[in-house]
Amino acid sequence: MFxxxxxxxxxxxxxxxxxxLTLLCDAKTDGSFLVHHFLSFYLKANCKVCFxxxxxxFSHYNMVGQKLGVSLTTARERGQLxxxxxxxxxxxxxxxxQEEPHPLQFLREANAGDLQPLYAFVxxxxxxxxxxxxxxxxxxxxxxxxxxxxxxxVGPVAVLDFVHYCRATVCREWKGNVVALVHDSGDAEDEESxxxxxxxxxxxxxxxxAEGLATGFCKDVHGQLRILWRRPLQPTTPRDxxxxxxxxxxxxxxxxxxxxxxxxxx
Amino acid sequence: MAAAGTCGTGTRxxxxxxxxxxxxxxxxFQRRGPRASGADSGCSRLVSIAGTRPSVRNGxxxxxxxxxxxxxxxxxxxxxxxxxxxxxxKYNIYSPLLFKYxxxxxxxxxxxxLVASAKEDPADILQKLPAPLIDDSYKKECDEDVCSHKMEPxxxxxxxxxxxxxxxxxxxxxxxxRFGHYYDISKRIPQELIETSKWHGFFLPEKISxxxxxxxxxxxxxxMKLLQFIQNIIYKEGFDGxxxxxxxxxxxxxxxxxxxxxxxxxxxxxxxxCDTSHSLTKFLYILRGLLRTSLSACIIxxxxxxxxxxxxxxxxxxxxxxxxxxxxFIGSEKETNPLYKDYHGLIHIRxxxxxxxxxxxxxxxxxxxxxxxxxxxxxxxLHLPPDLSDTVSxxxxxxxxxxxxxxxPGCGMTAGGKKHSSDYVGSSQDLSFVS
Numbered sequence: 001m002f003x004x005x006x007x008x009x010x011x012x013x014x015x016x017x018x019x020x021l022t023l024l025c026d027a028k029t030d031g032s033f034l035v036h037h038f039l040s041f042y043l044k045a046n047c048k049v050c051f052x053x054x055x056x057x058f059s060h061y062n063m064v065g066q067k068l069g070v071s072l073t074t075a076r077e078r079g080q081l082x083x084x085x086x087x088x089x090x091x092x093x094x095x096x097x098q099e100e101p102h103p104l105q106f107l108r109e110a111n112a113g114d115l116q117p118l119y120a121f122v123x124x125x126x127x128x129x130x131x132x133x134x135x136x137x138x139x140x141x142x143x144x145x146x147x148x149x150x151x152x153x154v155g156p157v158a159v160l161d162f163v164h165y166c167r168a169t170v171c172r173e174w175k176g177n178v179v180a181l182v183h184d185s186g187d188a189e190d191e192e193s194x195x196x197x198x199x200x201x202x203x204x205x206x207x208x209x210a211e212g213l214a215t216g217f218c219k220d221v222h223g224q225l226r227i228l229w230r231r232p233l234q235p236t237t238p239r240d241x242x243x244x245x246x247x248x249x250x251x252x253x254x255x256x257x258x259x260x261x262x263x264x265x266x
Numbered sequence: 267m268a269a270a271g272t273c274g275t276g277t278r279x280x281x282x283x284x285x286x287x288x289x290x291x292x293x294x295f296q297r298r299g300p301r302a303s304g305a306d307s308g309c310s311r312l313v314s315i316a317g318t319r320p321s322v323r324n325g326x327x328x329x330x331x332x333x334x335x336x337x338x339x340x341x342x343x344x345x346x347x348x349x350x351x352x353x354x355x356k357y358n359i360y361s362p363l364l365f366k367y368x369x370x371x372x373x374x375x376x377x378x379x380l381v382a383s384a385k386e387d388p389a390d391i392l393q394k395l396p397a398p399l400i401d402d403s404y405k406k407e408c409d410e411d412v413c414s415h416k417m418e419p420x421x422x423x424x425x426x427x428x429x430x431x432x433x434x435x436x437x438x439x440x441x442x443x444r445f446g447h448y449y450d451i452s453k454r455i456p457q458e459l460i461e462t463s464k465w466h467g468f469f470l471p472e473k474i475s476x477x478x479x480x481x482x483x484x485x486x487x488x489x490m491k492l493l494q495f496i497q498n499i500i501y502k503e504g505f506d507g508x509x510x511x512x513x514x515x516x517x518x519x520x521x522x523x524x525x526x527x528x529x530x531x532x533x534x535x536x537x538x539x540c541d542t543s544h545s546l547t548k549f550l551y552i553l554r555g556l557l558r559t560s561l562s563a564c565i566i567x568x569x570x571x572x573x574x575x576x577x578x579x580x581x582x583x584x585x586x587x588x589x590x591x592x593x594x595f596i597g598s599e600k601e602t603n604p605l606y607k608d609y610h611g612l613i614h615i616r617x618x619x620x621x622x623x624x625x626x627x628x629x630x631x632x633x634x635x636x637x638x639x640x641x642x643x644x645x646x647x648l649h650l651p652p653d654l655s656d657t658v659s660x661x662x663x664x665x666x667x668x669x670x671x672x673x674x675p676g677c678g679m680t681a682g683g684k685k686h687s688s689d690y691v692g693s694s695q696d697l698s699f700v701s
Contacts, residue, residue: 063324063623088559091497095497107548151584152551153484183580190576190580192577250625
């Protein structure tokens with residue numbers, strides 16, 4: 001996790017909020033550093049994490065996690081982390097047909113149906129087990145990323161249904177959190193992506209949006225992060241607070257600064 | 267321009283060159299710790315594969331694309347287990363060259379090849395690969411080209427004086443460690459090299475017979491067959507380490523030509539809303555899954571300029587690791603622009619992956635142009651940002667035709683000082699953010 005981002009979001013691993021849907025969004029840039037942040041954050045917060053990793057292999061996340069101070073292999077062995085590796089599972093299910101329903105069953109079907117098997121997988125992974133051992137703090141579902149599901153033939157409504165089911169179970173019932181990454185296609189006129197993004201933006205409590213700079217590529221400022229708090233839990237706080245920062249990604253952390261205050265410029 | 271038959275010696279010294287190629291490669295730099303996103307087994311063993319080297323940044327295993335200038339732009343080379351997507355230029359003249367360079371590099375380094383095409387027989391493609399150059403002949407080529415440009419060698423550049431201090435984009439073969447090789451496009455690869463190499467071909471018209479059972483999967487039959495073929499080769503030849511008998515310590519280079527074109531049975535280039543709209547993206551996803559779990563690297567050329575639906579192009583880009591776009595000047599108004607008169611087109615590095623890392627090696631140069639010389643394909647920098655110091659004096663009236671005569675070897679020039687843009691950040695050529 002990035003300490004500076006924790007400060008901006010006003011959270012600590014000990015005092016993480018529960019029952020929230022966080023939407024990570026990127027437009028014209030790569031927002032995967034946010035996924036790494038939240039993954040290591042929730043692992044450090046002693047939460048049980050179900051990670052649906054559809055974009056990269058497990059070793060990629062593991063190596064970045066080690067730089068951020070968490071070991072995914074240890075977490076997986078301990079039972080704190082359940083990972084669904086999308087790339088590996090896709091190969092398995094495509095070339096060796098499985099008998100029992102597989103979370104990525106829709107890959108074999110011509111008209112991709114719904115994400116019911118995937119939801120069943122998440123539910124089984126995060127179900128709070130009532131035994132005397134050290135209980136994890138709260139269940140967390142982390143998806144990287146939902147736009148890949150659109151590319152694989154799932155309709156945007158099916159993806160929204162999946163998120164709705166997950167929210168109902170994980171956030172409401174089990175008081176956990178859901179974090180998902182979606183790509184904003186910008187001017188590429190991707191209607192399905194827009195439907196998904198708008199639908200999720202409406203439902204989420206916190207939106208982190210990583211954008212590329214409008215002026216183009218810059219070596220010292222890699223992009224701009226917009227943080228939007230929606231649905232404040234206390235009715236007295238002002239609605240929809242928003243902050244904008246610029247960031248630079250380094251080897252082991254990301255540094256944030258106010259707009260125009262990059263250390264390279266000052 | 268006497269070529270001096272230097273490449274003819276290639277046939278004589280083929281044996282020694284192949285031997286040299288396999289004993290070349292990696293430096294003594296070895297990074298401890300878990301290795302690339304390829305096979306998880308055996309860290310130090312992977313380093314000893316011919317024609318590969320570990321990346322300086324994260325120990326990722328890299329292979330050369332066959333074009334050392336492109337390797338430099340991609341951060342050292344193409345990572346094993348990733349996909350390099352080449353967006354074809356409009357008339358598909360220059361992208362086959364990059365395709366051939368990749369395959370030729372595989373033959374010279376001793377890698378296994380898998381060539382898939384719907385248009386040309388893979389055996390024919392292999393016959394037309396360029397011949398590798400040995401060191402002396404490359405230096406002679408460079409010198410000849412430089413001489414032909416320097417008509418007035420003693421005139422110092424007055425406006426574009428910074429260009430004189432700049433090195434050219436590509437590193438000469440003397441300095442490189444034989445990780446990448448140079449090729450002569452005007453000559454064919456020697457037959458012996460092809461025969462000693464291990465290659466598998468996939469020619470779509472042969473593989474698709476009339477009586478095939480279409481499984482109700484939303485992949486077009488052509489893609490389905492290709493995936494099964496690739497998976498078969500990877501499994502049988504042991505590139506994924508699963509076959510206990512064949513522990514292959516070699517790289518499989520996969521080349522797929524014109525993916526997405528109607529010849530593959532895909533409508534995505536013909537209509538905007540087609541039935542098989544997810545076929546291509548599904549194919550790419552599963553292909554990447556195959557690559558990530560095996561010692562292979564893939565090059566795909568795709569006619570993205572034909573794809574009607576821009577959303578699909580964005581999705582295809584997100585599903586590929588490295589994306590390079592070629593834009594040739596033929597037929598566009600840029601052909602007559604004096605700025606571009608030395609070049610044949612622009613090359614855009616649209617995406618570079620972040621592998622095992624938060625950061626990646628991105629080159630600062632965004633204005634890149636390519637030129638197809640008689641024997642070589644070169645990539646050069648096109649513009650430099652203006653010098654913002656106060657001592658630079660710009661003459662207000664500068665005839666553009668006159669100023670282009672002052673060009674040094676292979677350098678472009680910004681049109682003379684019209685306005686002093688002091689807030690210039692980034693490049694003028696490509697404003698989209700490369701992620």
